[in-house]
Amino acid sequence: MDMEFSPEDLAFQKEVRDFIAENYPDHLRGKQDEGEELSKEDYLAWHKILYKKGWVAPAWPVEYGGTGWTPTQRFIFSEEIARADCVRLLPFGLAMVGPVIYTFGTPEQKARFLPRILSGEDWWCQGYSEPGAGSDLASLRTAAVRDGDHYVVNGQKTWTTMAQHADWGFFLVRTDKDAKPQEGISFLLIDMKSPGITVRPIITLGGEHEVNEVFLEDVRVPVEQRVYEENKGWTCAKFLLAHERTGIAGVASSKRGVERVKAIARTELDGDRPLIANPFFKRKLAELEIDLTALEFTELRSLAGPNAGKGPGPESSLLKIKGSEIQQRLTELTLEAVGHYGAPYFRGFGANDLGGDNEHPIGPDYAHRAAPTYFNMRKTTIYGGSNEIQRGIIAKMVLGL
Amino acid sequence: MDFTYTETQDMIRDTLSRFLADTYDFETRQKFINSDAGRDPAIWTALAQELGMLGASFSEEQGGLGGGALENAIIMEELGKVLAVEPYLPTVVIAGGALKAVGGAQAKALIPDIIAGGAIVAFAYAEPQGRYDLANLRTTAKKDGAGYVLSGHKGVVYAAPWATHLLVTARTGGGQRDRDGVSLFLIDANLPGIVRRDYPTVDGSRASEIYFENVAIPGDALLGGEGAALPLIERIVDEATVAVCAEATGVMQKLHEGTLEYTQQRKQFGVPIAKFQVLQHRMVDMFMEVEQARSMTIMGVLKLDLPENERMAAVSAAKAKISRGAKFVGQNAIQTHGGIGITQELAIGHYFKRATMIEGQFGSADHHLDRYERLTLAD
Numbered sequence: 166m167d168m169e170f171s172p173e174d175l176a177f178q179k180e181v182r183d184f185i186a187e188n189y190p191d192h193l194r195g196k197q198d199e200g201e202e203l204s205k206e207d208y209l210a211w212h213k214i215l216y217k218k219g220w221v222a223p224a225w226p227v228e229y230g231g232t233g234w235t236p237t238q239r240f241i242f243s244e245e246i247a248r249a250d251c252v253r254l255l256p257f258g259l260a261m262v263g264p265v266i267y268t269f270g271t272p273e274q275k276a277r278f279l280p281r282i283l284s285g286e287d288w289w290c291q292g293y294s295e296p297g298a299g300s301d302l303a304s305l306r307t308a309a310v311r312d313g314d315h316y317v318v319n320g321q322k323t324w325t326t327m328a329q330h331a332d333w334g335f336f337l338v339r340t341d342k343d344a345k346p347q348e349g350i351s352f353l354l355i356d357m358k359s360p361g362i363t364v365r366p367i368i369t370l371g372g373e374h375e376v377n378e379v380f381l382e383d384v385r386v387p388v389e390q391r392v393y394e395e396n397k398g399w400t401c402a403k404f405l406l407a408h409e410r411t412g413i414a415g416v417a418s419s420k421r422g423v424e425r426v427k428a429i430a431r432t433e434l435d436g437d438r439p440l441i442a443n444p445f446f447k448r449k450l451a452e453l454e455i456d457l458t459a460l461e462f463t464e465l466r467s468l469a470g471p472n473a474g475k476g477p478g479p480e481s482s483l484l485k486i487k488g489s490e491i492q493q494r495l496t497e498l499t500l501e502a503v504g505h506y507g508a509p510y511f512r513g514f515g516a517n518d519l520g521g522d523n524e525h526p527i528g529p530d531y532a533h534r535a536a537p538t539y540f541n542m543r544k545t546t547i548y549g550g551s552n553e554i555q556r557g558i559i560a561k562m563v564l565g566l
Numbered sequence: 567m568d569f570t571y572t573e574t575q576d577m578i579r580d581t582l583s584r585f586l587a588d589t590y591d592f593e594t595r596q597k598f599i600n601s602d603a604g605r606d607p608a609i610w611t612a613l614a615q616e617l618g619m620l621g622a623s624f625s626e627e628q629g630g631l632g633g634g635a636l637e638n639a640i641i642m643e644e645l646g647k648v649l650a651v652e653p654y655l656p657t658v659v660i661a662g663g664a665l666k667a668v669g670g671a672q673a674k675a676l677i678p679d680i681i682a683g684g685a686i687v688a689f690a691y692a693e694p695q696g697r698y699d700l701a702n703l704r705t706t707a708k709k710d711g712a713g714y715v716l717s718g719h720k721g722v723v724y725a726a727p728w729a730t731h732l733l734v735t736a737r738t739g740g741g742q743r744d745r746d747g748v749s750l751f752l753i754d755a756n757l758p759g760i761v762r763r764d765y766p767t768v769d770g771s772r773a774s775e776i777y778f779e780n781v782a783i784p785g786d787a788l789l790g791g792e793g794a795a796l797p798l799i800e801r802i803v804d805e806a807t808v809a810v811c812a813e814a815t816g817v818m819q820k821l822h823e824g825t826l827e828y829t830q831q832r833k834q835f836g837v838p839i840a841k842f843q844v845l846q847h848r849m850v851d852m853f854m855e856v857e858q859a860r861s862m863t864i865m866g867v868l869k870l871d872l873p874e875n876e877r878m879a880a881v882s883a884a885k886a887k888i889s890r891g892a893k894f895v896g897q898n899a900i901q902t903h904g905g906i907g908i909t910q911e912l913a914i915g916h917y918f919k920r921a922t923m924i925e926g927q928f929g930s931a932d933h934h935l936d937r938y939e940r941l942t943l944a945d
Contacts, residue, residue: 166636167568168868174567237567431945442945451939455883462861470569483854553847560846564826564853 168465170237177238181245188214189251202373203252205288205330211252212285221283222259229267229275230283236468247417255327258282258289262335265352265401269393278333278354290357292322292336292379293402300554302337303346303399307381309338309353316340316353316391318361318384324548328364328377331357336381341396352398354390361385369544371537372512406550413481413549414488416461422495423454429502429531440502453494460487479562482555489545489552496539499531506532569864574631575640578622582644585617590648592913595770604772605651605728613652614683620658621681624666628677635805635867639812643863646816649913649920651771653686653725659809661687661733663802664750668789672752676731688729688755689806690720690776691799698929700735700799702743705778707736707751714738714788716751716759716781726774727764729755734778739793750795751787758782769920797874804881807928808866811888814924815859817917818892821899822852824914828903845902852898855891862887879941882934889924889931896921 170178190210196203215221223239225231234242263282266274281287298305307320318338328334334355341349355362361384367376393401427450430441440446464484500507506528526533546552560566571579589609598606614620622637624630631637638659645654662680665673679685696702705718716736726732732755740747759781762774790798826849829840839845862884869880896918900907903914910916925931 166571166864166868170567240567427943439945441943447939447943448935451935451943452886454942455887455935455938458865458883459858459862459887462865463857465567466569466861466864468569469567471571480857483857487854487858556847556850557843559850559853564846564849566826566830566840566846566849 170241174237174241178241178245181242182249184218184220185245185249185251188218189249190214193252197250197252208252208255209285209288212254215254216284221254221285222263224260225263226267229263229279240465240468244417247415247421250421255288257291257327257331257335258287261291261405262289262333262354265335265392265405268404269352269401271389273389274354274392287332288327288330290325290328290331290334290379292325292334292355294324295321296323300551302402303350305337305339305350307336307338308342309340309351309386311340311388312385314388316351316386316388318353318355318381318386320381322379322381323367323376325364325377325379326375328357328379329366329374333357334379335392337398337402340398344396347399349396350398350402351395352392352401353386354392355381355384355386359384359386370540371534372510373537373541375541414460414464414484415492416457416464416488419457419488419491419495420461422492422499423450423457425531426450426495426498426502429499432529432531433502433504446498446501449494449498453491453498456487456494457491460484460491463487479558482550482558482563485549486546486552486555492545493542496535496542500535500539503529503532503535507536509533511537571636571640575633575637578619578631578633578637579640579644581617582619582641583647585612586644586648586650590650592649592916595649595651599651599766599770603728604766610652610686611683613654614681620654620683623658624662624677624681628666628673629681630677635808635870638805638809639863639867642809642812643816646813646920647820649770649817649916653688653728655806655809655813656689656725656729656733657685657687660689660802660806661685661731661752663805664733664752664789664798667798667801672786672789676752685731686725686729687731687733687752688723688726688774690723690726690732690734691803692721692723693719694721698933699743700803701745701748701796703735703737703748704742705734705736707738707749707783709738710782712785714751714783714785716753716778716783718778720776720778722767722773723776724767724771724773726755726762726776727772731755732760732776733789735795735799745796747793748796748799749792750789750799751783752789753781753783753787767923769923770916800874800878803928804877805870807881807885808863808870810924810927811859811863811866811884814888814892814921815856815863817921817924818852818856818859818895821895821914821917821921822849822856824912824917825849825852825899825902828914832904839902848898848902852895855895859888859891875941879938882929882938882941885929886931886934886938889926889934892921892925 193207193210212221220232222230223232223234223242227233259282263279266278293302295305295307307322309316309318334357336353336355337350338353339349340351361382363380365378366374367378368374369376427441430446431439433440435443509527511526511533619641621630622641623633626632641654645652657680665677676685691700693704705720707714707716718736732753734751734753736749736751737747738749759779761777761779764772764774767773829845830838832839866881866884869877899914900918906912907914
């Protein structure tokens, strides 16, 4: 047992670090530093750079465009990406529907969709939740009725992240309303430009437009866009939920977040001393950092321990629960640290669909997004299977209750 | 990067766990901890001579299996799972660790005896006024010809009633709380002038108050430099703290498993109480504390050889987290058991008692958070 990187791993680390330093776009760095909301083009800019290098989908099997890296190399890569604060690659294509297609799809589906996911030509969104089906996802009611070689889809999806930019969506739909809830569901790939689809924004607490409602009215979907068997879509959904949870611990980015809070707390004053010298604030910071260390070594154990390489198991729920709690506590401490200047509302520079402005925001730079981020990050314990659902998964799958 | 165990390490764990399953079931343990001796000496002998377990963390030149801190952690976790009172921590981890660090004639003389099971060492470091400060010492060792004269009072010295040797911290110079002037001595436990008051501890072990009444000790009892032993003491206490974290992991795992088992048998309102979601989620929270305790123990083991400040921050992080986790898991195990949990009848309460003593052993969560903050969160 050791936590040292081998010389090969260290060389790989340097290669990744150098690549990021030489290739990460300056204009993105600038926008991130100013706390600006990122556009579709911004996300795709970094995606395409990694695609050109062949590094866009490290977790995929080599035959479909993966890198063939060891788990340690993948870990190093994600650490370096987070350390350099690169924009995250959106998971919907690369981490979600991609693995479903290469695991369950037909050769035609693989050939048609996988290359365009890798290249970033297609932007994907996830049609899972419905107004009446959240944690109880299997109670979904959006229905697909067979009509010749098409399905006709009617219903409503919600919390559809980034659907406003999406070219394609993967949807769970009911194809047998008489079967048990989990047994009558199919997994459909739907062109978001199909007639009958309407996307309506939902604005979240921080003022962001991340999520949407998607209405489907007599949307015609060719049968060859169904992945896996009819009424077996729940198998894909479960597989995907397990995938969604891996990497959700967010250790590397939370480490960066801790350093950021420390820097703020060394700058902000509390009487005649920096805030970090306040024993109460310092204690909260220490406990957060220690909890993050516990999460880090729990993740390392699952990555390089006796069960490494066996795929994400139900214990990945632990990483989701603790990782999301830590992300939230970070935003809480940041907001607490900035004091008064958490209050001014900054909507982002320039024209965006929320009516941003060009005035420089009020207060220190690090304070602009503190409150919106705190508000926004309440989502982390709710999405991807709420933390209560995750506890249910551990109770059932790990503890056998 | 590798978080797997070697075949030898797996073998150590399996061998010990099988041996303890045969020799250390709860009823047997209760019998011998309540006997006059407070333990079954045959078990210690078997650990040494049949299993070779006491040599696992010594080098092959020293007559051991070539292991180190990780082997200590594996063994301590297994001992924790059966609430063993065997003096592995003070004898092998602490005294063995000090002797490995110092080397020389003293190591050569005693390590073979430790491995063979003949020597039992108790660690006399705590004093009534000192709390968790290793340098806060009133016990003195005054130079007297070639040797020293030892005077003072050491408190709550676990395993002292069984010990053949004592490892003692004492001042050879400096003021009561100075870092300089602290020395470490390894002495015979039965020297004239050593007065013990022995007692049982709440967690089933035995300990003593020890009064050194002008005890004449030889000069070669000194381990390390005179007046300069504090860094060595801090190091071996850090190693011991990680070993206790490993023991805690074993104790916490059993508290959790015992609770899982009990809730599936105990029926109320016509169903096993494990069916209640409020209890399921609590048991998941306990599970997560156990897993994190395991992670933090491994983290602590792997960071023991880093530079001093990083080592101390890592050990404090582990102990702070595990002290909190042990309290959480222990209290919730009792609560979930209900009335039967607060009796002496089930093992669960005895695990809770050991978990509770571990919380404060070598420093409470608050003590270690303080030390962590001093090392990592300067202004």
